[in-house]
Amino acid sequence: MDSNPSDGTLSSAGAAVSVPPTAKILISGGFGVGKTTLVGAISEIRPLRTEEPMSDRSVGVDDTRGVGAKTTTTVAMDFGRISFTSGLVLYLFGTPGQERFWFMWDDLAVGAVGAVVLADTRRIADCFASIDYFERSGMPFIVAVNCFDGAQRFEPEDIRIALSLGPEVPIVLCDARNRDSVKKVLVSLVRYVMSTGSRASRVSIA
Amino acid sequence: MTSHDGYQDRWFDREAGPVVRPYALTKGRTLPSGGAEFGLIDVVIATSGRPPEHFRPGPEHRRILSLCRRPIPVVDLTSEIDLPLGVVRVLLGDLTSEGMLRVLSTQKQPVTDQRLLRMVLDGLESL
Numbered sequence: 001m002d003s004n005p006s007d008g009t010l011s012s013a014g015a016a017v018s019v020p021p022t023a024k025i026l027i028s029g030g031f032g033v034g035k036t037t038l039v040g041a042i043s044e045i046r047p048l049r050t051e052e053p054m055s056d057r058s059v060g061v062d063d064t065r066g067v068g069a070k071t072t073t074t075v076a077m078d079f080g081r082i083s084f085t086s087g088l089v090l091y092l093f094g095t096p097g098q099e100r101f102w103f104m105w106d107d108l109a110v111g112a113v114g115a116v117v118l119a120d121t122r123r124i125a126d127c128f129a130s131i132d133y134f135e136r137s138g139m140p141f142i143v144a145v146n147c148f149d150g151a152q153r154f155e156p157e158d159i160r161i162a163l164s165l166g167p168e169v170p171i172v173l174c175d176a177r178n179r180d181s182v183k184k185v186l187v188s189l190v191r192y193v194m195s196t197g198s199r200a201s202r203v204s205i206a
Numbered sequence: 207m208t209s210h211d212g213y214q215d216r217w218f219d220r221e222a223g224p225v226v227r228p229y230a231l232t233k234g235r236t237l238p239s240g241g242a243e244f245g246l247i248d249v250v251i252a253t254s255g256r257p258p259e260h261f262r263p264g265p266e267h268r269r270i271l272s273l274c275r276r277p278i279p280v281v282d283l284t285s286e287i288d289l290p291l292g293v294v295r296v297l298l299g300d301l302t303s304e305g306m307l308r309v310l311s312t313q314k315q316p317v318t319d320q321r322l323l324r325m326v327l328d329g330l331e332s333l
Contacts, residue, residue: 019310022247022279023317023326042333048284050291074290079281084329088322091247091281110245111313113326139316183333190327197318 024091025186026108027080028134029118030126031097034146034176036078038118039092042182043080050075050104075101095130105133114193115141116185118176121154124162131163140193142170144185168196231266231293238299246281246291248312250274250298255305263306266297270307277310 027035039045051074080092093108095101095115109115115134119127127143134141145159154162156171165171172188175181229236238244252274257263263271266289273283284294301307317323 017251017277017310019249019277020279021322021325022249022311022313023322024247046282046285047288048281048291049288079285081282082329082333084325084332086325086329088325088329089247089279090326090329091279093246107246111247111315111317113317113323179333183330186330187327190323190330193317194320194323194327197320197323 021088024093024112026093026095026112026115028095028115028130033118033120035094035118038176038182039080039094041177041179043082043092045078046081048077048079050077109139114189115139116189117141117143119143119145140196142189142192144172144174146176147173232296235296236292238295240303242299242302244280244295244298245312247279249277249279249310250307251277251310252307258304261304267301270297
């Protein structure tokens with residue numbers, strides 16, 4: 001038997017292992033608002049297989065009595081991955097837009113830096129569910145208004161009123177297809193999170 | 207699939223997709239043993255530990271171990287191995303409780319570490 005000190009023997013080679021720092025940001029908003037487009041504009045897209053519980057209706061049809069409560073079927077989703085020269089890896093997870101995927105949000109949200117709620121002014125109500133979720137869970141978020149071609153432009157303050165957002169929540173206009181624009185959105189979020197770090201201060205950085 | 211059971215006319219073929227249900231790989235278990243939790247961006251690594259007498263790593267356990275020779279985040283591992291996340295978590299739990307795998311870093315709380323936030327900010331601004 002090798003001696004086995006309580007810690008420090010992490011690698012098979014016995015050498016010190018540098019653990020890559022990881023962080024994640026959630027990209028949220030209604031179905032079809034451009035979440036995948038935004039993630040793809042700035043990061044490498046990778047596939048992920050996950051599960052969804054079968055709905056009550058399908059459980060009834062398939063009659064899984066006696067099989068156990070956790071009956072699932074697998075679904076595919078994507079995530080974004082950005083490696084920085086510092087060794088940090090940043091992950092972007094789009095929150096699933098449909099109602100049946102709500103169960104996944106907590107899993108995605110654990111330990112996240114914060115969230116971007118992507119909004120489309122033509123269907124502004126579509127992002128209410130996301131905003132509710134992040135307000136309830138206390139996760140810092142900003143609102144990014146995806147300015148599609150031909151979409152009517154609104155002033156951020158009008159959007160703030162429409163979404164009943166507090167004065168501290170930053171609202172930025174963006175083009176989800178444009179790398180620089182997406183970069184600015186993410187930078188705004190991280191700056192906002194840093195400013196709310198002390199929790200006592202409710203500083204608006206808009 | 208082999209046909210040791212003697213049936214000649216199978217109603218499925220390759221196009222039917224995998225015949226083994228994902229959770230057959232975990233012997234029906236849907237949660238990792240020992241109450242272990244593996245966050246999406248938690249980083250894991252294989253230890254040099256040999257499997258204990260009572261534990262026979264399956265092919266999927268071995269695939270995971272080979273991908274974990276270097277530190278790897280759970281989400282990258284899952285993407286790489288192309289198994290559902292829940293299945294990977296159960297298999298990771300097996301390996302952890304048998305001392306063949308360790309969690310190197312985990313992030314369960316909201317991020318308040320200003321140093322990490324600064325790294326994210328600097329990284330994004332350098333893009």
